[in-house]
Amino acid sequence: MPGPEGFEYMERGSEVVITHHGRTATTLRGAKAAAFLEDVETGDPQELMARLTGNYRRGNERQARNHPRNRGR
Numbered sequence: 001m002p003g004p005e006g007f008e009y010m011e012r013g014s015e016v017v018i019t020h021h022g023r024t025a026t027t028l029r030g031a032k033a034a035a036f037l038e039d040v041e042t043g044d045p046q047e048l049m050a051r052l053t054g055n056y057r058r059g060n061e062r063q064a065r066n067h068p069r070n071r072g073r
Contacts, residue, residue: 004050009040018049025053 006021016033018025028036039048 004046007049
């Protein structure tokens with residue numbers, strides 16, 4: 001499965017704005033913004049931004065599709 005892509009971030013004073021394909025996905029402020037800036041230097045920025053915005057696959061989509069409560073959808 002390919003990794004996440006299309007995320008960018010920019011610092012605006014004490015805020016960090018994360019965009020996905022040019023649209024604002026989330027804004028981090030305060031301690032979360034500071035922690036993000038530290039983490040983005042050491043890890044995969046695309047993966048980190050995907051997790052923070054909730055825009056990532058969890059790996060269980062195929063199993064969920066076959067679950068009895070989802071049949072017929």
